[in-house]
Amino acid sequence: MGKVLKIEKYKSSASTIVTIGTFDGVHVGHQKIINRLIALGEKEGLKSVILTFFPHPRMVLQKDSNIKLINTIDERSEILDSLGLDYLLIKKFTKDFSRLSAEEFVKQVLVDRLNAKKVIIGYDHRFGRNRNADINDLIKYGEAFGFEVEEISAKDINDVAVSSTKIRKALSEGNIQKANRYLGYPFMLTGTVIKGKGIGKQLDYPTANIGINEAYKLIPKQGSYVVKTTIGKDTVFGMMNIGMNPTVSGETESIEVHFFNFDSTIYGEKIQIDVLERIRDEQKFESVQALKDQLQKDKLFSLNFINNL
Numbered sequence: 635m636g637k638v639l640k641i642e643k644y645k646s647s648a649s650t651i652v653t654i655g656t657f658d659g660v661h662v663g664h665q666k667i668i669n670r671l672i673a674l675g676e677k678e679g680l681k682s683v684i685l686t687f688f689p690h691p692r693m694v695l696q697k698d699s700n701i702k703l704i705n706t707i708d709e710r711s712e713i714l715d716s717l718g719l720d721y722l723l724i725k726k727f728t729k730d731f732s733r734l735s736a737e738e739f740v741k742q743v744l745v746d747r748l749n750a751k752k753v754i755i756g757y758d759h760r761f762g763r764n765r766n767a768d769i770n771d772l773i774k775y776g777e778a779f780g781f782e783v784e785e786i787s788a789k790d791i792n793d794v795a796v797s798s799t800k801i802r803k804a805l806s807e808g809n810i811q812k813a814n815r816y817l818g819y820p821f822m823l824t825g826t827v828i829k830g831k832g833i834g835k836q837l838d839y840p841t842a843n844i845g846i847n848e849a850y851k852l853i854p855k856q857g858s859y860v861v862k863t864t865i866g867k868d869t870v871f872g873m874m875n876i877g878m879n880p881t882v883s884g885e886t887e888s889i890e891v892h893f894f895n896f897d898s899t900i901y902g903e904k905i906q907i908d909v910l911e912r913i914r915d916e917q918k919f920e921s922v923q924a925l926k927d928q929l930q931k932d933k934l935f936s937l938n939f940i941n942n943l
């Protein structure tokens with residue numbers, strides 16, 4: 635288990651191997667780089683470090699940017715940490731930080747704080763004020779300050795053929811199978827169980843409404859999905875709806891889950907939902923009975939899917 639730290643509190647006496655990036659999604663391409671980082675670190679006796687930024691540079695530099703992220707920063711930290719790094723450092727990305735020259739960044743962060751002896755970086759990585767510097771500059775700084783640079787080639791990156799952008803698109807289109815294949819783990823939603831309208835129990839399908847605090851979190855296309863979660867020590871499956879509930883209300887978007895074989899009150903609990911499969915688009919039904927009939931079909935679809943896992 636690694637350590638998640640703010641970089642302002644970190645100064646490494648041990649020599650490190652470092653990779654730098656936003657890593658939104660921590661997808662199979664990212665995982666490949668991180669596994670290489672860890673393996674090389676072990677081989678060469680260097681502590682493995684990921685330096686990541688939050689908020690996303692686009693959220694800071696283009697204030698109007700409506701970028702949505704695959705992971706909240708807590709989700710990203712948890713997934714990165716689970717890969718077996720020594721340290722995950724989160725650098726708060728600010729306007730001031732973005733104004734550091736490439737050389738200042740290398741000296742102040744990579745050298746003085748991280749004590750980097752090796753840096754693994756993608757062939758097209760750019761850094762420093764106005765993204766002025768590239769990998770060749772980094773190699774020169776490495777010669778001056780005493781670290782090696784290992785390039786991840788275009789071929790290595792293209793072989794994986796996965797990108798955070800492609801995953802965002804798949805999620806926005808409701809293509810959860812594709813997103814999950816690219817992620818290498820099920821897409822997750824994390825939130826707190828909040829009060830809804832109290833209609834679920836009347837329908838005989840109580841639904842835990844999930845409140846997500848992070849406005850920048852990407853929510854998949856509206857519709858219903860098969861999901862899985864852990865409540866206490868139990869694995870619980872369910873069916874989730876993301877949408878406006880047009881049959882009974884229709885004003886605001888909600889995210890709600892009906893869990894199978896479950897009947898506890900869980901208001902206020904923090905919950906992480908793994909999204910496994912899409913069921914269908916949301917519909918406006920003629921009657922509450924028609925909605926209930928559909929929910930019964932959705933349940934059968936879900937149970938069948940779960941039985942085949």
Ligand SMILES: Cc1cc2nc3c(=O)[nH]c(=O)nc-3n(C[C@H](O)[C@H](O)[C@H](O)COP(=O)(O)O)c2cc1C
Pocket residue numbers: 829830831832833834835839840841842843858859873874875878879880881882890891892915916917918919925929932
């Ligand atoms: C799997 C699932 C699918 C749903 N699909 C629809 C739908 O297509 N149309 C609709 O109006 N409501 C749909 N609902 C939402 C119900 O209307 C909703 O559960 C009800 O509004 C309860 O809300 P409450 O928890 O805020 O009381 C769905 C709910 C679930 C769990």
Ligand SMILES: Nc1ncnc2c1ncn2[C@@H]1O[C@H](COP(=O)(O)OP(=O)(O)O)[C@@H](O)[C@H]1O
Pocket residue numbers: 827828829830831832833834835836839840841842843891892893894895896897898899900901
């Ligand atoms: N099988 C279940 N699935 C989801 N929530 C359940 C279940 N059984 C009990 N609950 C509890 O009931 C609440 C949902 O009831 P519901 O009538 O839909 O009210 P609300 O509108 O407040 O969501 C959930 O937040 C949870 O605490």
